[in-house]
Amino acid sequence: EVQLEQSGAEVKKAGEFLKISCKGSGYIFSTYWIGWVRQIPGKGLESMGIIYPDDSDTRYSPSFQGQVTISVDKSISTAYLQWSSLKASDTAMYYCARLRGTYAGDPFNIWGQGTMVTVSS
Amino acid sequence: QSALTQPASVSGSPGQSITISCTGTSSDLGGNNYVSWYQQYPGKAPKLMIYDVSIRPSGVSNRFSGSKSGNTASLTISGLQAEDDGDYYCSSYTGSSTVFGTGTKVSVL
Numbered sequence: 001e002v003q004l005e006q007s008g009a010e011v012k013k014a015g016e017f018l019k020i021s022c023k024g025s026g027y028i029f030s031t032y033w034i035g036w037v038r039q040i041p042g043k044g045l046e047s048m049g050i051i052y053p054d055d056s057d058t059r060y061s062p063s064f065q066g067q068v069t070i071s072v073d074k075s076i077s078t079a080y081l082q083w084s085s086l087k088a089s090d091t092a093m094y095y096c097a098r099l100r101g102t103y104a105g106d107p108f109n110i111w112g113q114g115t116m117v118t119v120s121s
Numbered sequence: 122q123s124a125l126t127q128p129a130s131v132s133g134s135p136g137q138s139i140t141i142s143c144t145g146t147s148s149d150l151g152g153n154n155y156v157s158w159y160q161q162y163p164g165k166a167p168k169l170m171i172y173d174v175s176i177r178p179s180g181v182s183n184r185f186s187g188s189k190s191g192n193t194a195s196l197t198i199s200g201l202q203a204e205d206d207g208d209y210y211c212s213s214y215t216g217s218s219t220v221f222g223t224g225t226k227v228s229v230l
Contacts, residue, residue, distance in 0.1 A: 035219075037167075044124065045159070045167065045210050047219040061218040062122055095166055100178075105214030107157035109178060111166035 002026040004034075004096050004112035011118045012086050019082035020115045022096030029077035030054040033099040035108065036070060036081045040092045048094075050104060051079060059104060088121040125150060125211055125222035132228040138199040141225045143211030144192060151192035155214035158187055158196045162207045170209075171196060203229050 007021045024034065035050035049060035053074040060070070071080045079096055094115045097108035126144040133139040143150065143158075150156055156174045159167040169178055171187035174194065184199045194213075198205050206229045211222035 037221075044224040045161075045212075045221040046124075047212070047221060049218070059218060061220075097166075100169070100172060105153070105155040105216075105219070107155075107169055107172040107212065108159075108167070108219075109169045109172070111168070114166055 006112040006115045009116040014121045022079045024077045030074045034079045037095045038092045086119045088119050091119045122220050127222040127225045130226045133201045134230045137201050141196045143194040143222045149215045150213040156194045157212045159210045
């Protein structure tokens with residue numbers, strides 16, 4: 001079964017570093033784009049960016065460029081989302097999701113369970 | 122890039138059909154056929170319901186159908202059922218990133 005398993009909920013303070021993870025299983029991890037989607041409580045979905053594990057080609061959505069870093073370790077089939085200095089406005093649920101195909105415009109068809117990040121000021 | 126525009130809410134009675142619109146621009150939705158729709162229940166991850174405008178993934182009910190005309194895409198749910206109650210999001214590819222719609226709350230009366 002194709003699955004994405006995300007790391008657990010985090011409670012941090014503003015200004016702290018954070019890196020959350022997403023481990024893929026049941027498929028060849030390196031050959032599918034994987035991305036991150038933010039959902040602020042009570043709000044809609046926002047695509048943050050995607051990465052191709054085989055060569056680490058990374059595409060950020062304009063709103064998130066420079067705000068976060070997406071990375072991958074294909075040797076352990078894991079993608080990461082990190083912040084160097086958290087803000088209270090980063091409080092949200094973060095989903096990792098795999099694209100359906102090998103094109104960057106393909107839809108997200110496999111989703112992780114989500115990681116809730118809470119940042120206090 | 123701006124979010125695609127969806128109505129905040131749509132409602133219908135069991136058995137009826139409803140249609141959710143999703144409006145973008147020629148730079149996103151109107152410029153390609155990479156239009157998708159997702160269903161999300163409270164506290165759950167989204168689920169892909171339609172991709173490439175009108176294709177249903179395996180396992181998705183044929184009560185769900187998609188279409189597009191110009192800069193507007195639509196999701197139609199026919200034979201509305203209680204389990205269709207939830208949030209629905211459209212999305213499109215801009216050529217460099219994916220943009221989601223503002224979301225529509227579907228209520229089954």
